[in-house]
Amino acid sequence: MQQDGADATDRDRFALLEPVGRLLQDVMPEGSGADALEAHLVLLHHAYLFWAAQQPVYEISEAALQRAAGDQPMTTATPHPAQYLQLPELRVWGSPNDSSAAEPLDGMFVSATGDPGAIAVLAIFGMRPDRPGFSAVGIEGRADPDDPTDNEIEIAAVREDGSAAFGPRLAGGTAAGLYSVANAGELLLLTCRLLTLLDSGNPI
Numbered sequence: 001m002q003q004d005g006a007d008a009t010d011r012d013r014f015a016l017l018e019p020v021g022r023l024l025q026d027v028m029p030e031g032s033g034a035d036a037l038e039a040h041l042v043l044l045h046h047a048y049l050f051w052a053a054q055q056p057v058y059e060i061s062e063a064a065l066q067r068a069a070g071d072q073p074m075t076t077a078t079p080h081p082a083q084y085l086q087l088p089e090l091r092v093w094g095s096p097n098d099s100s101a102a103e104p105l106d107g108m109f110v111s112a113t114g115d116p117g118a119i120a121v122l123a124i125f126g127m128r129p130d131r132p133g134f135s136a137v138g139i140e141g142r143a144d145p146d147d148p149t150d151n152e153i154e155i156a157a158v159r160e161d162g163s164a165a166f167g168p169r170l171a172g173g174t175a176a177g178l179y180s181v182a183n184a185g186e187l188l189l190l191t192c193r194l195l196t197l198l199d200s201g202n203p204i
Helices: 011-015 018-027 034-052 062-069 184-195
Strands: 057-059 082-086 092-094 103-112 118-125 135-142 179-181
Touching: 011 018, 011 034, 018 034, 034 082, 034 103, 034 118, 034 135, 062 184, 092 184, 103 184, 118 184, 135 184, 179 184
Parallel strands: 057 082, 092 179
Antiparallel strands: 082 103, 092 103, 103 118, 118 135
16 A cells, blocks of 8 residues: 555555455455455455554543443544554443344444544454354444534434433343443444543553
Protein backbone atom coordinates (compact mmCIF):
# COMPACT_ATOMS: atom_id res chain seq x y z
CA MET A 1 0.00 0.00 0.00
CA GLN A 2 2.85 2.37 0.84
CA GLN A 3 4.68 1.58 -2.38
CA ASP A 4 1.54 2.35 -4.37
CA GLY A 5 0.96 5.58 -2.44
CA ALA A 6 -2.49 4.30 -1.44
CA ASP A 7 -4.44 5.06 1.71
CA ALA A 8 -4.28 1.98 3.95
CA THR A 9 -7.99 2.37 4.73
CA ASP A 10 -8.92 1.84 1.06
CA ARG A 11 -10.28 -1.72 1.21
CA ASP A 12 -10.83 -1.93 -2.54
CA ARG A 13 -7.16 -1.19 -3.25
CA PHE A 14 -6.17 -3.56 -0.45
CA ALA A 15 -8.22 -6.36 -2.03
CA LEU A 16 -6.34 -6.01 -5.33
CA LEU A 17 -2.91 -6.63 -3.81
CA GLU A 18 -1.41 -9.94 -4.92
CA PRO A 19 -0.35 -11.10 -1.41
CA VAL A 20 -3.88 -10.40 -0.16
CA GLY A 21 -5.35 -12.57 -2.90
CA ARG A 22 -2.99 -15.42 -2.07
CA LEU A 23 -3.76 -15.23 1.64
CA LEU A 24 -7.51 -15.21 1.00
CA GLN A 25 -7.12 -18.38 -1.06
CA ASP A 26 -5.24 -19.99 1.82
CA VAL A 27 -7.72 -19.12 4.59
CA MET A 28 -11.08 -19.47 2.84
CA PRO A 29 -12.89 -22.84 2.94
CA GLU A 30 -13.37 -24.76 -0.31
CA GLY A 31 -16.41 -23.69 -2.30
CA SER A 32 -16.91 -20.40 -0.46
CA GLY A 33 -19.12 -17.85 -2.16
CA ALA A 34 -19.04 -14.07 -2.54
CA ASP A 35 -20.39 -13.41 0.98
CA ALA A 36 -17.65 -15.50 2.57
CA LEU A 37 -15.04 -13.75 0.43
CA GLU A 38 -16.26 -10.33 1.60
CA ALA A 39 -16.32 -11.46 5.24
CA HIS A 40 -12.75 -12.77 5.10
CA LEU A 41 -11.58 -9.64 3.29
CA VAL A 42 -13.08 -7.37 5.97
CA LEU A 43 -11.41 -9.43 8.71
CA LEU A 44 -8.06 -9.44 6.93
CA HIS A 45 -8.20 -5.69 6.30
CA HIS A 46 -8.97 -4.93 9.96
CA ALA A 47 -6.13 -7.25 11.00
CA TYR A 48 -3.74 -5.45 8.65
CA LEU A 49 -4.72 -1.99 9.92
CA PHE A 50 -4.36 -3.17 13.53
CA TRP A 51 -0.91 -4.61 12.79
CA ALA A 52 0.20 -1.44 10.98
CA ALA A 53 -0.91 0.67 13.97
CA GLN A 54 1.37 -1.36 16.32
CA GLN A 55 -1.53 -3.35 17.83
CA PRO A 56 -2.84 -1.00 20.55
CA VAL A 57 -5.30 -2.79 22.85
CA TYR A 58 -7.50 -1.03 25.39
CA GLU A 59 -8.81 -3.15 28.24
CA ILE A 60 -12.22 -1.74 29.08
CA SER A 61 -12.93 -1.86 32.81
CA GLU A 62 -16.26 -2.78 34.37
CA ALA A 63 -16.67 0.85 35.42
CA ALA A 64 -16.00 2.14 31.89
CA LEU A 65 -18.47 -0.35 30.42
CA GLN A 66 -21.12 0.75 32.91
CA ARG A 67 -20.56 4.40 31.97
CA ALA A 68 -20.75 3.61 28.26
CA ALA A 69 -24.02 1.75 28.77
CA GLY A 70 -25.42 4.79 30.57
CA ASP A 71 -25.67 8.34 29.29
CA GLN A 72 -22.13 8.75 27.96
CA PRO A 73 -21.32 11.18 25.09
CA MET A 74 -20.11 9.78 21.77
CA THR A 75 -17.22 10.33 19.41
CA THR A 76 -15.68 8.72 16.36
CA ALA A 77 -12.26 10.23 17.11
CA THR A 78 -9.75 7.42 17.64
CA PRO A 79 -6.41 7.64 19.50
CA HIS A 80 -4.76 5.50 16.81
CA PRO A 81 -5.56 4.68 13.18
CA ALA A 82 -6.66 1.25 14.48
CA GLN A 83 -7.11 -0.31 17.93
CA TYR A 84 -8.87 -3.15 19.74
CA LEU A 85 -11.31 -2.51 22.59
CA GLN A 86 -11.19 -5.55 24.90
CA LEU A 87 -14.43 -5.84 26.87
CA PRO A 88 -14.76 -7.46 30.31
CA GLU A 89 -15.17 -11.20 29.85
CA LEU A 90 -18.73 -12.51 29.36
CA ARG A 91 -20.34 -9.15 30.21
CA VAL A 92 -21.77 -8.15 26.81
CA TRP A 93 -23.79 -10.54 24.63
CA GLY A 94 -25.31 -10.37 21.18
CA SER A 95 -26.36 -12.45 18.18
CA PRO A 96 -24.03 -12.09 15.18
CA ASN A 97 -27.04 -12.64 12.90
CA ASP A 98 -30.80 -13.07 13.22
CA SER A 99 -30.68 -16.86 13.14
CA SER A 100 -27.88 -17.46 15.65
CA ALA A 101 -27.92 -17.76 19.43
CA ALA A 102 -26.44 -15.07 21.63
CA GLU A 103 -22.66 -15.17 22.03
CA PRO A 104 -20.32 -13.19 24.28
CA LEU A 105 -18.84 -10.07 22.69
CA ASP A 106 -15.09 -10.25 23.23
CA GLY A 107 -14.37 -6.79 21.83
CA MET A 108 -14.14 -4.63 18.73
CA PHE A 109 -11.48 -3.68 16.22
CA VAL A 110 -12.03 0.03 15.53
CA SER A 111 -10.36 1.75 12.58
CA ALA A 112 -10.49 5.19 11.03
CA THR A 113 -11.77 5.27 7.45
CA GLY A 114 -11.11 7.45 4.44
CA ASP A 115 -14.39 9.21 5.23
CA PRO A 116 -13.79 11.97 7.82
CA GLY A 117 -15.82 11.40 10.97
CA ALA A 118 -16.60 7.76 10.20
CA ILE A 119 -15.22 4.60 11.78
CA ALA A 120 -15.10 0.95 10.76
CA VAL A 121 -15.92 -1.58 13.49
CA LEU A 122 -15.35 -5.33 13.48
CA ALA A 123 -17.00 -6.95 16.50
CA ILE A 124 -15.64 -10.34 17.63
CA PHE A 125 -18.18 -12.71 19.19
CA GLY A 126 -17.89 -16.18 20.69
CA MET A 127 -14.24 -16.35 21.76
CA ARG A 128 -14.21 -19.27 24.18
CA PRO A 129 -11.90 -22.26 24.83
CA ASP A 130 -14.39 -24.94 23.77
CA ARG A 131 -14.95 -23.51 20.29
CA PRO A 132 -12.58 -23.16 17.33
CA GLY A 133 -12.84 -19.79 15.63
CA PHE A 134 -15.26 -16.96 16.32
CA SER A 135 -18.06 -14.91 14.77
CA ALA A 136 -17.43 -11.42 13.40
CA VAL A 137 -19.74 -8.54 12.51
CA GLY A 138 -18.45 -5.58 10.48
CA ILE A 139 -20.14 -2.17 10.31
CA GLU A 140 -19.21 1.37 9.34
CA GLY A 141 -20.83 4.53 10.64
CA ARG A 142 -20.47 7.93 12.22
CA ALA A 143 -21.61 9.99 15.19
CA ASP A 144 -22.56 13.65 15.08
CA PRO A 145 -19.84 15.47 17.06
CA ASP A 146 -22.02 18.55 17.55
CA ASP A 147 -25.05 16.73 18.98
CA PRO A 148 -23.89 13.30 20.15
CA THR A 149 -27.18 11.81 21.32
CA ASP A 150 -28.62 8.34 20.85
CA ASN A 151 -30.39 9.52 17.71
CA GLU A 152 -27.31 11.03 16.10
CA ILE A 153 -25.64 7.92 14.75
CA GLU A 154 -25.92 6.73 11.20
CA ILE A 155 -27.36 3.30 12.08
CA ALA A 156 -30.60 3.18 14.04
CA ALA A 157 -30.13 1.82 17.56
CA VAL A 158 -33.79 1.76 18.60
CA ARG A 159 -35.10 -1.65 19.68
CA GLU A 160 -38.31 -2.92 18.15
CA ASP A 161 -39.75 -3.72 21.60
CA GLY A 162 -38.93 -0.24 22.92
CA SER A 163 -36.60 -1.50 25.65
CA ALA A 164 -33.52 0.48 26.65
CA ALA A 165 -30.27 0.12 24.75
CA PHE A 166 -27.86 -2.47 26.19
CA GLY A 167 -30.53 -3.99 28.42
CA PRO A 168 -29.82 -7.73 28.90
CA ARG A 169 -31.74 -10.19 26.75
CA LEU A 170 -30.48 -13.35 28.43
CA ALA A 171 -32.53 -14.94 31.20
CA GLY A 172 -31.22 -13.72 34.55
CA GLY A 173 -29.08 -11.12 32.79
CA THR A 174 -30.12 -8.22 35.00
CA ALA A 175 -29.21 -10.04 38.22
CA ALA A 176 -25.89 -11.12 36.68
CA GLY A 177 -25.01 -7.58 35.58
CA LEU A 178 -24.97 -8.44 31.88
CA TYR A 179 -25.50 -6.22 28.83
CA SER A 180 -26.76 -7.01 25.33
CA VAL A 181 -26.28 -5.40 21.93
CA ALA A 182 -29.52 -5.98 20.06
CA ASN A 183 -28.61 -4.58 16.63
CA ALA A 184 -25.87 -2.96 14.57
CA GLY A 185 -26.88 0.49 15.81
CA GLU A 186 -26.33 -0.49 19.43
CA LEU A 187 -22.93 -1.94 18.52
CA LEU A 188 -21.94 1.35 16.89
CA LEU A 189 -23.39 3.33 19.80
CA LEU A 190 -21.42 1.32 22.37
CA THR A 191 -18.22 1.74 20.37
CA CYS A 192 -18.66 5.51 20.00
CA ARG A 193 -19.33 5.88 23.72
CA LEU A 194 -16.31 3.77 24.70
CA LEU A 195 -14.06 5.90 22.48
CA THR A 196 -14.77 8.93 24.67
CA LEU A 197 -13.37 7.05 27.67
CA LEU A 198 -10.02 6.03 26.18
CA ASP A 199 -6.79 7.49 27.46
CA SER A 200 -4.59 7.68 24.36
CA GLY A 201 -1.49 7.58 26.54
CA ASN A 202 -2.29 4.21 28.05
CA PRO A 203 -2.83 1.46 25.49
CA ILE A 204 -2.58 -1.89 27.31
